[in-house]
Amino acid sequence: MTGLYVHIPFCLKKCKYCDFNSFAFSAADKGRYLNALFSEMEQYRGKKCDTVFIGGGTPTALNTAEMKMLLQKIKEIFILSKDCEFTVEANPKTVDRQKLEVVRQNGVNRLSLGVQSFNDSELLLLGRLHTAKEAEETVALAKDCGFTNISIDLMSAIPGQTADSFKKSLDTAFSQNPAHISCYSLILEEGTPLFREFHEGLLTLPDEDEERRIYELACSQMQLHGYEQYEISNFAKPGFESRHNIKYWKCEEYIGVGLSAHSYLNGVRFSNTDCFSDYLDRKYRSGENELLSEKDKMSEFMFLGLRMTKGVSAQDFYKKFGVDIKKVYGKPLSKFIKMGMIVEENGFLRLSHEAISVSNQIMCEFII
Ligand code: SF4
Helix, strand or coil, X not given: CEEEEEEECECCCCCCCCCCCCECCXXXXXXXXXXXXXXXXXXXXXXXXXXXXXXXXXXXXXXHHHHHHHHHHHHXXXXXXXXEEEEEEECHHHCCHHHHHHHHHCCCCEEEEEEECCCHHHHHHHCCCCCHHHHHHHHHHHHHCXXXXXXXXXXXXXXXCCHHHHHHHHHHHHHHCCCEEEEEECCCCCCCHHHHHHHCCCCCCCCHHHHHHXXXXXXXXXXXXXXXXEECCEEECXXXXXXXXXXXXXXXXXXXXXXXXXXXXXXXXXXXCCCHHHHHCCCCEEEEEEEXXXXXXXXXXXXXXXXXXXXEEHHHHHHHHCCCHHHHHHHHHHHHHHHCCEEEECCEEEECHHHHHHHHHHHHCCCC
């Protein structure tokens, strides 16, 4: 079974750090986009999926009727497994009781809330539209509407953030008892207002030591509160790991529909156009299909697999490629095992905790 990703590119207003393909919209934009999206989905009619992830943008920027139509179309076109993990990303400013109830009643069983911080001055600096209190109220409302699998996104390395202010955000998150917490570092992307402000000297980022303190704090506090780190930036209560994201890290197949969505099917990677008007004209694809070579597939298997704290399974590598992992990666493996950066345990090879802060450098050595 494949995973299904559905992209909704609309946002009420652009956050100051965001370079995703998302933008403010008119009612007409939404209508035309949904029609084009439904036509694209038709190409996959009858495909069996065991995870669905509606992301963006802000999927909940759709109004309640549009959201209902989208969910019903997905269920009508695709064959969803009985235990399908069905996630919708939501922004606290774009949900109310009625929308959340409709989302829940139409099969969505996981809500991923973009909170980023429970500190109002950090939210303001990031250009988020909601307050910390509104984010807390949204979690409570989602629970009241029947969601038991709620994920909260938090951000580290926000300008001016300290280990103390981060801990306050974390404590507020823990007090909501979500099933899952993602914690990504802010990356200043060129062309964003925050990037400009930083280069004009208007902002200071936490220095490397403070960033490390924040990361260590996140790991230790999550463990203390019963969240297991299962990927570099993701923590979950047992049984609540994101099955959809694990598909990406395990190089399993997925269909991506919508503006600038990516797909990986039958060993071929392809992506959709990021031009809104082309998409509306049903010119869905951009560029060539990329048929991955065996070496590409091995590189991705390692590069993505090492993101998971469990690591990569030597047996799975053999099953997939018919060759022993040490035959292909003997050199970097023995080097990093000697350095204590990679640990070999129960048939898995994983990064050690110390290696996580330099994971990018390590993973680069597994690209053939
Ligand atoms: S809500 Fe998300 S996708 Fe939209 S602008 Fe903000 S960060 Fe970007």
